Amino acid sequence: MKNSEYECAHCNGIFEKEWSDEEAMQESEVIHGSRLPNEDLAIVCDDCFKEMDLHYNFDKMIHSNKIPAKILDKMEEEEKSNG
Ligand SMILES: [Zn+2]
Numbered sequence: 845m846k847n848s849e850y851e852c853a854h855c856n857g858i859f860e861k862e863w864s865d866e867e868a869m870q871e872s873e874v875i876h877g878s879r880l881p882n883e884d885l886a887i888v889c890d891d892c893f894k895e896m897d898l899h900y901n902f903d904k905m906i907h908s909n910k911i912p913a914k915i916l917d918k919m920e921e922e923e924k925s926n927g
Contacts, residue, residue, distance in 0.1 A: 845858060848860060848861050851887070852887065852888050852889040852892055853886040853887055853888050854888045854889070854892035854895075855888075855889065855891075855892055857889055859889050
């Protein structure tokens, strides 16, 4: 693996880096609120990142009770039919 390449922590694919390490650290600071040691920085490819971002946003919606009423109704219905 070249220095300009990285391995996706999710799908294990090898991709060409489109950013510098410094930029990656800055991004981690924005996302996590603090700088993580380099070795703790899991790098994922764009596709996996987008996928995770979707899941993450959905989790956030659930925890903040900002689920659209339609989905809540459906979830309650499913719970009733299961129980
Ligand atoms: Zn990936």
